[in-house]
Amino acid sequence: MEPNKGLVSALFLFFLLHATMASPTPKPHIKPRSPPHHPCRHLTFYFHDIIFNGKNSKNATAAIVGSPPWGNRTILAGQSHFGNLVVFDDPITLDNNLHSAPVGRAQGFYIYDRKDIFTAWLGFSFVFNSTQHRGSINFAGADPLMNKTRDISVIGGTGDFFMTRGVATLETDAFEGEVYFRLRVDIKLYECW
Amino acid sequence: MEPNKGLVSALFLFFLLHATMASPTPKPHIKPRSPPHHPCRHLTFYFHDIIFNGKNSKNATAAIVGSPPWGNRTILAGQSHFGNLVVFDDPITLDNNLHSAPVGRAQGFYIYDRKDIFTAWLGFSFVFNSTQHRGSINFAGADPLMNKTRDISVIGGTGDFFMTRGVATLETDAFEGEVYFRLRVDIKLYECW
């Protein structure tokens, strides 16, 4: 019954290979097949935004550069700041202390886009150039900032973060009036190269 | 001739497996191997943009917040509105009726970027928070709006649209003067998690 043995071997091989093909491979560049998804990289940072208000030019890290017809560029406009475009170059720190040594810069813009509640659209990058991280992570998405946490997209990266994609969870860690706020950013990368 | 039979089995197995490996797998997270590509998810929505013109502040869903040196923020500028930056928070509906119950909000900006014809650059999100959809879809791309249809990129998503990518086809469904326009958005997602 040798042929049978050959067939058995072949069938065994078939199932072995099939199992190999079907099983979820843990390599990070292969997309996981079912939730919950596990990030291939997980990073947490804080960044600090100090909006120029006409008096704080020395410390300000952000400025209003667009406003609705009913606003100006020194004071955030009424109606939930709708229409205010803010450019920023904010220090990134590892903890929640504004005065900690920055590990990079958060650079880009946000634009308040709703009249009845505070919400903004963000386009920005984390730019790193230290011994720890080199390269950039690019972000875009809606930030309904009255929610405790908000998810935006990691749309790409360069250098140490070459081609990455993921989701970043923003959380307002502190704010003081309309001039200072601090965001905690929990970056979960699901595509790592 | 048993060995032959074994060999035949093995060869048959080889071709079987080879076929399995080469055939386009319908699983959405595996990229299809050859065009035409089939979306793993297909959604169609409408959104409605009413630009503030100085008189319609109650109904307006959008406002001019940047303009070229030769323009202002109440009337779209000449030269194809070149340089006008518009922020919006528009209702999304399932049909083409402005008064249908909104299923989400389209939030972000467009910026007219050409002097001789109407064309804009878009950065925005669809934000859903209903029983049907929860999460956001993020878009970016060029919108040469005199073309019947225009393709932009879906650059990411969160919640129900976690990590998605795709292409969205925009079509101007209606416009009334320079104050109201309605876009039909055909979203084809090719990466679904």
Place this chain on the structure above:
Amino acid sequence: MEPNKGLVSALFLFFLLHATMASPTPKPHIKPRSPPHHPCRHLTFYFHDIIFNGKNSKNATAAIVGSPPWGNRTILAGQSHFGNLVVFDDPITLDNNLHSAPVGRAQGFYIYDRKDIFTAWLGFSFVFNSTQHRGSINFAGADPLMNKTRDISVIGGTGDFFMTRGVATLETDAFEGEVYFRLRVDIKLYECW
């Protein structure tokens, strides 16, 4: 010993298939497993930006449409142009000659986002509609423009560049005062469909 021969065939087949599965497949839609990564498509272009300065409206391809409180929209602001938002519709050429036949348009915006050195955040598209290329490539990222080369992300594409992703390296090829600059863009696509 025919069964053995069958087993040998099967084992040979196993290793053959295993090798096939484990080896990095050169197909562009499969992500490469280890650096260095090889682009599935590599393109180089130049684009030319002529900023409106109040006198060059005929030739200008860009205009300042947002500025910080201390600036205006005809002259780039002090403090490294921090807060200037510029919209552009620039010709793309294959060589570094402004007067070469354009093969497409670079359309979008940049926003200077740092007070102490020149750096900007970019959101734009390359829009092609020629016999050679049809479709668009969408870009986003930080541009620390005093660096010789800067990497930004290719976040998506349409048409001939359907669903693409990659990295683009920018290099300032020339500049004349604050009115004209020319960028060399080296586009390396790592996801091609």
